[in-house]
Amino acid sequence: MADTSSRRPRRRAKQPTIAEVAREAGVSAITVSRVLNTPESVRETTRRRVEAAIETVGYVPNRLAGSLASAQSRFIAVIVPSLSNIVFTEVIQGLQATFEARGYQILLGNTDYDLQREDQLVGTFLGWSPAALVITGLRHSEVCGRRLRQWEGPIVEIMELGTAIDLNVGLDHLKAGRCMAGHLRERGYRRVVYVGAQMARDYRARLRYEGHCEVLAAAGLEAPLLDMDQLGQFETGARALDQVLATHPETEAIHFANDDLATGALLHANRLGIAVPQRIAIAGFNGLAIGQHVTPRLTSIASPRELIGRRAAQAVLARLDGEATVDGPLDVGFTLMAGEST
Template identity: 55%
Template sequence: MSETTVQPTRKMTRPATVTLKHVAERAGVSPITVSRVINTPDAVSEPLRLKVGRAVEELGYLPNRVAGALASAESRVVPVIVPSLSNAVFIEVIQGVQDVLEVEGYQLLLGNTQYDLQREQDLAATLLGWSPAGVIIAGLRHSERTRAMLEAWRRPVVEIMEYGGHPIDMNVGLSHYKAGDSMAQHLIARGYREIGFIGGGLTTDYRAMQRFKGLDRSLARHGLPRRPPFTHEGPSSAQVGGDAFVRALETDPELDAIFFANDDLAVGALLRAQREGIAVPERVAIAGFNGFGIGELMQPPLTTIVSPRKQIGQLAATKLIARVQGRDDGTACVDVGFSLRIGGST
């Protein structure tokens, strides 16, 4: 029996970190030629584009856009820093931002602070190192270090979700105090007098706390009973809302209306009320905040404050791009307002 000799195949090696120099060596051209092919492909011949393209594909080379941005002090990246990715509110805001950025040829870079100001500070420091065109960041409350960084950075900054005084640069949002006051006015006009508030993580979700304060101040003006908010730690959900609703009624049987910090909690309360046989609004009225579509599908439909979330994202991105391009987009601060959607739950 004769032996078969198998010639070893030439194994294609790939550097741990692929650079433009490695691509040039694989293609048999100079690094400056590779740079020309990548950055101005129309200026080189098709055979050369194909040769360099094969080397790029074989090595898995990714052009270092960050280095280019740092060299030119320009970037087409815009970080968007939000406190949560599990909350549909911020998903709609992000979609609004992306709609505008994509049309203008910019890319969105996402950061999630989890309602932690120290985490926000760390994210800001990291993301600013990418030399972005500008930054969109949720809220007007930041650590002193974060605020100092963004002020010293001297590029466009848009603070979103709430409207108030002394923004770092630009501001697009709504007054959560006014939203809480508006809901209080509605409930009082309907004849409710024992009004409570349920929200989660109010020590960190300060915009929800602003809504409570707006409600509380309105109750004080009308000489009505005032209560501390019923609160819990952790993220909001329908399950949490249902449980908190039952506990609140057991703790304070006088309650005849409850304003929930968001629609997730309020929808959970409506579902739990149905299961427990608690009549809404005859026994207790239920109201929410955000204006999610699911509230309109509930029985009875949920009364809620509608916040224009996607519009906030679109306006913030539009103002940022206008500033980057040297155009004056009008006033630096925009109050997008809100609307009250009255359902059968109140």
């Protein structure tokens, strides 16, 4: 019978391995590993010899093997609900910049605002033993919550504040909703409609609406809601304006759930020759750049999106470095930007 000790030629003549480098440099594999991971623990002359060997054989470390052996990987799983919303891409940018500077890579997942999808992604990602997990929002499916709590690595829940599994960086959406409604009240608007898009899935917009309602209720005013089913884009904002003017012509101001909607409405008003804010005032949320370039400038609440990304990354890095971390949620705040649209 075939000699069972000489069966399989498994290696796929690919990249050189650490063993090749070791042979070339006349040292053992572990020394090469040390040169790569803890260079200060190797003597200068040896290190140089190994570095030269790495160069000559063209060695690229296999990080899968390294991570498996050390049970530590250098990537960060990031889960966002949407990539079509610029808000999240800005957060990702903040994460990216901070993590990449420290040699961590980002593994990106998109839930499309679907908690089931989120659960699935968390499962997949945890299988990669990421160094940390960044996830949007505080609400997860039950299974997912359990899975997350079981996991030992750092988890940051971003965008909003509340009772988090581990770290938490965000802003208070309820307060933001109150803030904008308060601003509109100050300006004397009484008939204010709140317009959102697909609010069933965007519960942070619902939180802002709640804040909005509180303020109006306190003033004895109604707080009608228009929830569009399309995505929260310019076009939807324009249609929402039409709809509000048609069905609630007495409306004095519209509080939009985000700046895309608000900008769409404002530009549409420009097109139709409707005076903003005289005929109708318009306010948004997020403080996107475009709002400062339209006429009149859009009143909005600036959310520090990139900052959220950076702070979240910093919190994770501090944890990974074993530093003491902030206890409790980190509030990045928000700023009311009063433009001429209200």
